[in-house]
Amino acid sequence: MAFEGLAERLQNTIKKMTGKGKVSEQDVKEMAREVRLALLEADVNFKVVKDFIKKIKERAVGQEVMNSLTPGQQIIKIVKEELTDLMGGEQSKIAVSERPPTVIMMVGLQGAGKTTTTGKLANLLRKKHNRKPLLVAADVYRPAAINQLETIGKQLNLPVFSKGTDANPVDIANDAIAHAKEEHYDYVLIDTAGRLHTDENLMTELREIKENVDPAEILLVVDSMTGQDAVNVAESFDEQLAVSGVILTKLDNDNRGGAALSIRAVTQKPIKYAGMGEKLDELEVFHPERMASRILGMGDVLSLIEKAQENVDEKKAKELEEKMRSATFTFDDFLDQMEQVKSMGPLEDLLGMIPGANKMKGLKNAQIDEKQLVYVEAIIHSMTKKEREDPSIMNASRKKRIAKGAGRPVSEVNRLLKQFEEMKKMMKQMSGMQKGKKGKKKKGLNLPFM
Incomplete structure:
Protein backbone atom coordinates (compact mmCIF):
# COMPACT_ATOMS: atom_id res chain seq x y z
CA MET A 1 0.00 0.00 0.00
CA ALA A 2 1.26 3.49 -0.88
CA PHE A 3 3.16 5.41 1.83
CA GLU A 4 2.85 2.49 4.25
CA GLY A 5 6.00 3.19 6.30
CA LEU A 6 5.49 6.96 6.33
CA ALA A 7 1.78 6.63 7.14
CA GLU A 8 2.45 4.38 10.15
CA ARG A 9 5.10 6.73 11.59
CA LEU A 10 2.99 9.86 11.12
CA GLN A 11 -0.16 8.27 12.54
CA ASN A 12 1.68 7.01 15.64
CA THR A 13 3.27 10.44 16.19
CA ILE A 14 0.02 12.40 15.87
CA LYS A 15 -1.89 9.85 17.96
CA LYS A 16 0.19 10.91 20.98
CA MET A 17 -1.24 14.42 20.64
CA THR A 18 -4.91 13.54 20.28
CA GLY A 19 -5.47 12.54 23.89
CA LYS A 20 -4.01 15.71 25.35
CA GLY A 21 -6.37 18.26 26.89
CA LYS A 22 -3.75 20.96 26.48
CA VAL A 23 -0.74 21.15 24.16
CA SER A 24 2.50 22.87 25.17
CA GLU A 25 5.23 24.25 22.94
CA GLN A 26 7.42 21.36 24.11
CA ASP A 27 4.76 18.87 22.90
CA VAL A 28 4.75 20.57 19.49
CA LYS A 29 8.58 20.48 19.32
CA GLU A 30 8.63 16.75 20.07
CA MET A 31 5.90 16.06 17.51
CA ALA A 32 7.72 18.15 14.88
CA ARG A 33 10.93 16.21 15.52
CA GLU A 34 9.13 12.87 15.01
CA VAL A 35 7.39 14.10 11.86
CA ARG A 36 10.74 15.39 10.54
CA LEU A 37 12.39 11.99 11.08
CA ALA A 38 9.44 10.19 9.45
CA LEU A 39 9.67 12.40 6.33
CA LEU A 40 13.46 12.08 6.05
CA GLU A 41 13.18 8.29 6.39
CA ALA A 42 10.61 8.39 3.58
CA ASP A 43 13.34 10.01 1.43
CA VAL A 44 11.61 13.37 1.21
CA ASN A 45 13.90 16.20 0.04
CA PHE A 46 15.69 17.82 3.03
CA LYS A 47 14.72 21.40 2.10
CA VAL A 48 11.10 20.33 1.60
CA VAL A 49 11.09 18.73 5.06
CA LYS A 50 12.61 21.85 6.63
CA ASP A 51 9.95 24.15 5.12
CA PHE A 52 7.14 21.72 5.98
CA ILE A 53 8.17 21.44 9.64
CA LYS A 54 8.57 25.21 9.93
CA LYS A 55 4.97 25.76 8.72
CA ILE A 56 3.54 23.11 11.07
CA LYS A 57 5.39 24.49 14.12
CA GLU A 58 4.28 28.05 13.38
CA ARG A 59 0.64 27.01 13.05
CA ALA A 60 0.68 24.46 15.90
CA VAL A 61 1.82 26.99 18.52
CA GLY A 62 -0.63 29.59 17.23
CA GLN A 63 -3.96 30.68 18.70
CA GLU A 64 -6.04 28.14 16.72
CA VAL A 65 -4.41 25.26 18.63
CA MET A 66 -3.50 26.73 22.01
CA ASN A 67 -7.02 28.08 22.63
CA SER A 68 -8.77 25.03 21.19
CA LEU A 69 -10.82 22.58 23.28
CA THR A 70 -9.47 19.75 21.09
CA PRO A 71 -5.84 20.69 20.36
CA GLY A 72 -4.96 17.19 19.10
CA GLN A 73 -7.64 17.33 16.40
CA GLN A 74 -6.53 20.83 15.42
CA ILE A 75 -2.98 19.58 14.93
CA ILE A 76 -4.19 16.69 12.75
CA LYS A 77 -6.12 19.25 10.70
CA ILE A 78 -3.00 21.39 10.30
CA VAL A 79 -0.80 18.43 9.28
CA LYS A 80 -3.42 17.28 6.76
CA GLU A 81 -3.75 20.77 5.24
CA GLU A 82 0.02 21.20 4.98
CA LEU A 83 0.46 17.69 3.47
CA THR A 84 -2.26 18.48 0.93
CA ASP A 85 -0.57 21.77 0.07
CA LEU A 86 2.81 20.02 -0.24
CA MET A 87 1.38 17.65 -2.89
CA GLY A 88 -0.26 20.43 -4.89
CA GLY A 89 -3.37 21.50 -3.01
CA GLU A 90 -5.96 20.69 -5.66
CA GLN A 91 -6.36 18.08 -8.38
CA SER A 92 -4.69 19.19 -11.62
CA LYS A 93 -6.89 18.29 -14.59
CA ILE A 94 -5.66 17.12 -17.97
CA ALA A 95 -5.66 19.74 -20.74
CA VAL A 96 -8.25 19.77 -23.52
CA SER A 97 -7.46 21.65 -26.74
CA GLU A 98 -10.11 23.94 -28.23
CA ARG A 99 -9.51 22.25 -31.57
CA PRO A 100 -9.05 18.48 -31.33
CA PRO A 101 -6.91 16.49 -31.19
CA GLY A 299 -9.51 6.93 4.65
CA ASP A 300 -10.58 8.03 1.19
CA VAL A 301 -14.33 7.56 0.86
CA LEU A 302 -14.67 9.55 -2.38
CA SER A 303 -12.18 7.33 -4.24
CA LEU A 304 -13.88 4.22 -2.82
CA ILE A 305 -17.27 5.44 -4.09
CA GLU A 306 -15.80 6.25 -7.52
CA LYS A 307 -14.26 2.76 -7.74
CA ALA A 308 -17.61 1.24 -6.80
CA GLN A 309 -19.49 3.30 -9.40
CA GLU A 310 -17.03 2.23 -12.10
CA ASN A 311 -16.95 -1.48 -11.25
CA VAL A 312 -20.26 -2.41 -9.63
CA ASP A 313 -23.31 -3.17 -11.75
CA GLU A 314 -26.10 -0.95 -10.36
CA LYS A 315 -28.90 -3.29 -11.47
CA LYS A 316 -27.20 -6.27 -9.83
CA ALA A 317 -26.61 -4.23 -6.66
CA LYS A 318 -30.34 -3.42 -6.41
CA GLU A 319 -31.32 -7.06 -6.97
CA LEU A 320 -28.79 -8.09 -4.34
CA GLU A 321 -30.21 -5.59 -1.86
CA GLU A 322 -33.70 -7.04 -2.33
CA LYS A 323 -32.36 -10.56 -1.78
CA MET A 324 -30.61 -9.44 1.40
CA ARG A 325 -33.80 -7.85 2.69
CA SER A 326 -35.84 -10.96 1.99
CA ALA A 327 -33.06 -13.29 3.26
CA THR A 328 -32.97 -15.15 -0.10
CA PHE A 329 -29.25 -14.39 -0.60
CA THR A 330 -27.49 -17.50 -2.00
CA PHE A 331 -23.91 -18.65 -2.55
CA ASP A 332 -24.31 -17.71 -6.24
CA ASP A 333 -25.07 -14.13 -5.15
CA PHE A 334 -22.09 -14.30 -2.83
CA LEU A 335 -19.79 -15.30 -5.72
CA ASP A 336 -21.18 -12.52 -7.87
CA GLN A 337 -20.56 -9.99 -5.08
CA MET A 338 -16.99 -11.25 -4.64
CA GLU A 339 -16.28 -10.76 -8.35
CA GLN A 340 -17.56 -7.19 -8.27
CA VAL A 341 -15.50 -6.23 -5.22
CA LYS A 342 -12.37 -7.92 -6.63
CA SER A 343 -12.72 -5.81 -9.77
CA MET A 344 -12.34 -2.69 -7.59
CA GLY A 345 -8.72 -3.60 -6.76
CA PRO A 346 -6.74 -5.28 -3.96
CA LEU A 347 -8.73 -5.58 -0.74
CA GLU A 348 -5.86 -4.13 1.29
CA ASP A 349 -6.10 -0.92 -0.76
CA LEU A 350 -9.89 -0.80 -0.40
CA LEU A 351 -9.61 -1.17 3.39
CA GLY A 352 -7.13 1.71 3.40
CA MET A 353 -9.86 3.92 1.94
CA ILE A 354 -12.29 3.21 4.78
CA PRO A 355 -11.94 5.85 7.53
CA GLY A 356 -10.66 4.34 10.77
CA ALA A 357 -10.13 0.87 9.28
CA ASN A 358 -6.51 0.98 10.39
CA LYS A 359 -7.69 1.30 14.01
CA MET A 360 -10.37 -1.42 13.90
CA LYS A 361 -9.69 -4.53 15.91
CA GLY A 362 -8.53 -7.30 13.60
CA LEU A 363 -7.94 -4.91 10.68
CA LYS A 364 -4.98 -2.95 12.01
CA ASN A 365 -1.85 -4.08 10.12
CA ALA A 366 -3.99 -6.82 8.59
CA GLN A 367 -2.26 -8.72 5.83
CA ILE A 368 -5.13 -9.83 3.66
CA ASP A 369 -4.28 -13.14 2.02
CA GLU A 370 -6.23 -13.04 -1.22
CA LYS A 371 -5.48 -16.78 -1.66
CA GLN A 372 -8.18 -17.36 0.96
CA LEU A 373 -10.72 -15.85 -1.45
CA VAL A 374 -9.55 -18.31 -4.13
CA TYR A 375 -10.15 -21.18 -1.67
CA VAL A 376 -13.63 -19.82 -0.85
CA GLU A 377 -14.44 -19.69 -4.58
CA ALA A 378 -13.15 -23.24 -5.07
CA ILE A 379 -15.41 -24.51 -2.23
CA ILE A 380 -18.49 -22.75 -3.63
CA HIS A 381 -17.78 -23.98 -7.18
CA SER A 382 -17.59 -27.55 -5.81
CA MET A 383 -21.20 -27.29 -4.59
CA THR A 384 -24.16 -28.35 -6.71
CA LYS A 385 -26.64 -25.70 -7.83
CA LYS A 386 -29.12 -26.96 -5.23
CA GLU A 387 -26.51 -26.75 -2.43
CA ARG A 388 -25.56 -23.18 -3.40
CA GLU A 389 -29.24 -22.16 -3.30
CA ASP A 390 -30.07 -23.98 -0.06
CA PRO A 391 -27.04 -24.70 2.19
CA SER A 392 -29.36 -26.14 4.86
CA ILE A 393 -29.40 -29.49 2.97
CA MET A 394 -25.69 -30.00 3.72
CA ASN A 395 -24.82 -33.22 5.52
CA ALA A 396 -21.50 -34.90 6.32
CA SER A 397 -21.21 -36.77 2.99
CA ARG A 398 -21.99 -33.62 0.95
CA LYS A 399 -19.41 -31.61 2.90
CA LYS A 400 -16.81 -34.34 2.36
CA ARG A 401 -17.50 -34.36 -1.39
CA ILE A 402 -17.26 -30.55 -1.62
CA ALA A 403 -13.99 -30.50 0.36
CA LYS A 404 -12.48 -33.15 -1.92
CA GLY A 405 -13.58 -31.28 -5.06
CA ALA A 406 -12.08 -28.02 -3.80
CA GLY A 407 -8.91 -29.63 -2.47
CA ARG A 408 -9.54 -28.11 0.98
CA PRO A 409 -10.16 -29.68 4.43
CA VAL A 410 -13.75 -30.29 5.62
CA SER A 411 -13.12 -27.82 8.49
CA GLU A 412 -12.86 -24.97 5.91
CA VAL A 413 -16.19 -25.99 4.36
CA ASN A 414 -17.80 -25.97 7.82
CA ARG A 415 -16.29 -22.57 8.60
CA LEU A 416 -17.57 -21.04 5.35
CA LEU A 417 -21.09 -22.43 5.91
CA LYS A 418 -21.12 -21.05 9.46
CA GLN A 419 -19.89 -17.61 8.35
CA PHE A 420 -22.46 -17.53 5.54
CA GLU A 421 -25.34 -18.27 7.93
CA GLU A 422 -24.13 -15.64 10.42
CA MET A 423 -23.87 -13.11 7.59
CA LYS A 424 -27.44 -13.84 6.45
CA LYS A 425 -28.72 -13.35 10.01
CA MET A 426 -26.86 -10.05 10.28
CA MET A 427 -28.33 -8.87 6.96
CA LYS A 428 -31.83 -9.75 8.12
CA GLN A 429 -31.31 -7.81 11.37
CA MET A 430 -29.94 -4.78 9.51
CA SER A 431 -32.86 -4.92 7.10
CA GLY A 432 -35.28 -4.93 10.06
CA MET A 433 -33.50 -1.97 11.65
CA GLN A 434 -33.72 0.02 8.40
CA LYS A 435 -37.46 -0.67 8.09
CA GLY A 436 -37.94 0.68 11.60
CA LYS A 437 -36.50 4.07 10.62
CA LYS A 438 -39.77 5.38 9.16
CA GLY A 439 -39.07 3.85 5.80
CA LYS A 440 -35.77 5.69 5.44
CA LYS A 441 -33.37 3.62 3.44
CA LYS A 442 -29.62 3.94 3.78
CA LYS A 443 -28.00 4.29 0.39
CA GLY A 444 -24.72 2.58 -0.38
CA LEU A 445 -23.04 -0.63 -1.36
CA ASN A 446 -23.44 -3.92 0.43
CA LEU A 447 -20.06 -5.60 0.71
CA PRO A 448 -20.98 -8.60 2.88
CA PHE A 449 -17.66 -10.40 3.06
CA MET A 450 -15.47 -7.38 3.81
Missing part, protein backbone atom coordinates in the same frame (compact mmCIF):
# COMPACT_ATOMS: atom_id res chain seq x y z
CA THR A 102 -5.29 17.30 -27.84
CA VAL A 103 -1.64 16.28 -28.18
CA ILE A 104 0.16 14.76 -25.18
CA MET A 105 3.89 14.01 -25.19
CA MET A 106 4.83 11.21 -22.80
CA VAL A 107 8.46 11.54 -21.68
CA GLY A 108 10.73 9.83 -19.17
CA LEU A 109 13.66 7.49 -18.64
CA GLN A 110 13.70 3.83 -19.62
CA GLY A 111 12.39 1.58 -16.87
CA ALA A 112 9.99 4.13 -15.38
CA GLY A 113 6.99 2.46 -17.08
CA LYS A 114 6.42 5.16 -19.72
CA THR A 115 5.07 2.92 -22.51
CA THR A 116 2.70 1.03 -20.20
CA THR A 117 1.57 4.32 -18.61
CA THR A 118 0.84 5.74 -22.08
CA GLY A 119 -1.59 2.85 -22.63
CA LYS A 120 -3.06 3.23 -19.14
CA LEU A 121 -3.70 6.95 -19.66
CA ALA A 122 -5.37 6.35 -23.04
CA ASN A 123 -7.58 3.72 -21.39
CA LEU A 124 -8.51 6.11 -18.57
CA LEU A 125 -9.33 8.93 -21.02
CA ARG A 126 -11.64 6.62 -22.95
CA LYS A 127 -13.26 5.10 -19.86
CA LYS A 128 -13.66 8.12 -17.56
CA HIS A 129 -13.92 10.97 -20.03
CA ASN A 130 -15.50 9.17 -23.01
CA ARG A 131 -12.66 10.27 -25.30
CA LYS A 132 -11.29 8.67 -28.48
CA PRO A 133 -7.49 8.36 -28.03
CA LEU A 134 -4.76 7.40 -30.53
CA LEU A 135 -1.50 5.86 -29.31
CA VAL A 136 1.66 6.81 -31.22
CA ALA A 137 4.84 4.67 -31.24
CA ALA A 138 7.64 7.24 -31.58
CA ASP A 139 10.41 5.34 -29.78
CA VAL A 140 12.29 4.11 -32.88
CA TYR A 141 15.47 3.11 -31.03
CA ARG A 142 13.95 0.28 -29.10
CA PRO A 143 11.92 -2.13 -31.30
CA ALA A 144 10.58 -3.71 -28.12
CA ALA A 145 8.91 -0.37 -27.25
CA ILE A 146 6.91 -0.35 -30.51
CA ASN A 147 5.93 -4.01 -30.03
CA GLN A 148 5.00 -3.33 -26.41
CA LEU A 149 2.74 -0.40 -27.33
CA GLU A 150 1.08 -2.43 -30.11
CA THR A 151 0.46 -5.30 -27.65
CA ILE A 152 -1.04 -2.87 -25.13
CA GLY A 153 -3.20 -1.39 -27.92
CA LYS A 154 -4.55 -4.86 -28.77
CA GLN A 155 -5.25 -5.67 -25.12
CA LEU A 156 -7.20 -2.43 -24.68
CA ASN A 157 -8.70 -2.43 -28.17
CA LEU A 158 -7.10 0.97 -28.86
CA PRO A 159 -5.50 2.03 -32.18
CA VAL A 160 -1.70 2.44 -32.41
CA PHE A 161 -0.04 4.63 -35.06
CA SER A 162 3.37 3.23 -36.03
CA LYS A 163 5.82 3.64 -38.92
CA GLY A 164 8.43 1.18 -37.67
CA THR A 165 12.01 1.85 -36.60
CA ASP A 166 13.31 3.50 -39.80
CA ALA A 167 11.15 6.63 -39.67
CA ASN A 168 12.11 9.93 -38.04
CA PRO A 169 10.29 10.43 -34.68
CA VAL A 170 9.34 14.04 -35.64
CA ASP A 171 7.76 12.79 -38.90
CA ILE A 172 5.95 10.03 -37.01
CA ALA A 173 4.46 12.58 -34.61
CA ASN A 174 3.41 14.96 -37.43
CA ASP A 175 1.87 12.14 -39.51
CA ALA A 176 0.06 10.76 -36.47
CA ILE A 177 -1.58 14.14 -35.79
CA ALA A 178 -2.65 14.46 -39.45
CA HIS A 179 -4.13 10.94 -39.24
CA ALA A 180 -5.90 11.82 -35.95
CA LYS A 181 -7.53 14.87 -37.56
CA GLU A 182 -8.79 12.79 -40.50
CA GLU A 183 -10.18 10.06 -38.22
CA HIS A 184 -11.54 12.49 -35.59
CA TYR A 185 -9.51 11.31 -32.59
CA ASP A 186 -9.82 13.44 -29.44
CA TYR A 187 -6.36 12.74 -28.00
CA VAL A 188 -2.96 11.82 -29.47
CA LEU A 189 -0.59 10.25 -26.95
CA ILE A 190 3.00 10.19 -28.24
CA ASP A 191 5.22 7.56 -26.58
CA THR A 192 8.65 9.15 -27.03
CA ALA A 193 12.10 7.56 -26.65
CA GLY A 194 13.72 7.19 -23.25
CA ARG A 195 17.28 6.53 -22.12
CA LEU A 196 18.84 5.02 -19.05
CA HIS A 197 19.89 8.58 -18.16
CA THR A 198 19.25 12.05 -19.55
CA ASP A 199 21.58 12.99 -22.43
CA GLU A 200 21.79 15.76 -25.01
CA ASN A 201 20.71 13.55 -27.96
CA LEU A 202 17.53 12.53 -26.17
CA MET A 203 16.68 16.10 -25.17
CA THR A 204 17.40 17.48 -28.66
CA GLU A 205 14.98 15.01 -30.20
CA LEU A 206 12.28 15.70 -27.61
CA ARG A 207 12.65 19.46 -28.13
CA GLU A 208 12.26 18.96 -31.92
CA ILE A 209 9.06 16.94 -31.42
CA LYS A 210 7.75 19.59 -29.02
CA GLU A 211 8.47 22.44 -31.48
CA ASN A 212 6.74 20.58 -34.32
CA VAL A 213 3.59 19.31 -32.60
CA ASP A 214 3.04 22.03 -29.95
CA PRO A 215 1.66 19.60 -27.32
CA ALA A 216 -1.05 20.68 -24.87
CA GLU A 217 0.65 18.52 -22.23
CA ILE A 218 4.18 17.19 -21.70
CA LEU A 219 3.75 14.53 -19.03
CA LEU A 220 6.85 13.18 -17.31
CA VAL A 221 6.60 9.56 -16.14
CA VAL A 222 8.80 8.84 -13.10
CA ASP A 223 9.28 5.77 -10.93
CA SER A 224 8.26 6.76 -7.40
CA MET A 225 10.44 3.99 -5.91
CA THR A 226 13.62 5.82 -6.97
CA GLY A 227 13.02 8.48 -4.29
CA GLN A 228 15.27 11.52 -4.64
CA ASP A 229 16.49 10.34 -8.07
CA ALA A 230 12.92 10.82 -9.32
CA VAL A 231 13.08 14.46 -8.21
CA ASN A 232 16.45 14.96 -9.94
CA VAL A 233 15.07 13.44 -13.17
CA ALA A 234 12.01 15.71 -12.96
CA GLU A 235 14.20 18.81 -12.56
CA SER A 236 16.38 17.79 -15.51
CA PHE A 237 13.45 17.16 -17.90
CA ASP A 238 11.69 20.32 -16.76
CA GLU A 239 14.74 22.50 -17.46
CA GLN A 240 14.91 21.21 -21.03
CA LEU A 241 11.23 20.79 -21.93
CA ALA A 242 9.12 22.72 -19.39
CA VAL A 243 6.98 19.69 -18.51
CA SER A 244 3.35 20.40 -17.63
CA GLY A 245 2.79 17.57 -15.17
CA VAL A 246 4.07 14.35 -13.61
CA ILE A 247 2.76 10.78 -13.56
CA LEU A 248 4.14 8.68 -10.69
CA THR A 249 4.39 4.94 -11.34
CA LYS A 250 4.63 2.12 -8.77
CA LEU A 251 3.10 4.25 -6.03
CA ASP A 252 1.38 1.08 -4.74
CA ASN A 253 4.81 -0.43 -3.93
CA ASP A 254 6.38 2.66 -2.43
CA ASN A 255 6.77 2.33 1.31
CA ARG A 256 8.73 5.57 1.48
CA GLY A 257 6.70 7.97 -0.64
CA GLY A 258 9.43 10.60 -0.83
CA ALA A 259 9.04 11.24 -4.56
CA ALA A 260 5.35 12.10 -4.32
CA LEU A 261 5.96 14.49 -1.44
CA SER A 262 9.04 16.15 -2.98
CA ILE A 263 8.39 16.47 -6.72
CA ARG A 264 5.60 19.04 -6.50
CA ALA A 265 7.45 21.18 -3.96
CA VAL A 266 10.80 21.11 -5.82
CA THR A 267 9.61 21.45 -9.44
CA GLN A 268 6.27 23.24 -8.87
CA LYS A 269 4.81 20.81 -11.44
CA PRO A 270 1.55 19.06 -10.50
CA ILE A 271 1.25 15.32 -10.06
CA LYS A 272 -1.60 14.50 -12.44
CA TYR A 273 -1.84 10.70 -12.18
CA ALA A 274 -0.49 7.84 -10.07
CA GLY A 275 0.07 4.23 -11.11
CA MET A 276 -1.42 2.05 -8.36
CA GLY A 277 -0.68 -1.39 -9.82
CA GLU A 278 0.54 -3.27 -12.88
CA LYS A 279 -2.85 -3.81 -14.53
CA LEU A 280 -3.83 -1.54 -17.42
CA ASP A 281 -6.77 -0.07 -15.48
CA GLU A 282 -4.68 0.76 -12.39
CA LEU A 283 -3.94 4.41 -13.09
CA GLU A 284 -5.65 6.94 -10.83
CA VAL A 285 -6.21 10.67 -10.99
CA PHE A 286 -3.99 12.14 -8.26
CA HIS A 287 -6.00 13.99 -5.59
CA PRO A 288 -3.63 15.66 -3.06
CA GLU A 289 -6.29 16.00 -0.36
CA ARG A 290 -7.42 12.38 -0.67
CA MET A 291 -3.81 11.16 -0.58
CA ALA A 292 -3.14 13.23 2.55
CA SER A 293 -6.21 11.63 4.17
CA ARG A 294 -4.92 8.15 3.32
CA ILE A 295 -1.47 8.93 4.74
CA LEU A 296 -3.01 10.10 8.03
CA GLY A 297 -5.34 7.08 8.29
CA MET A 298 -8.51 9.08 7.60
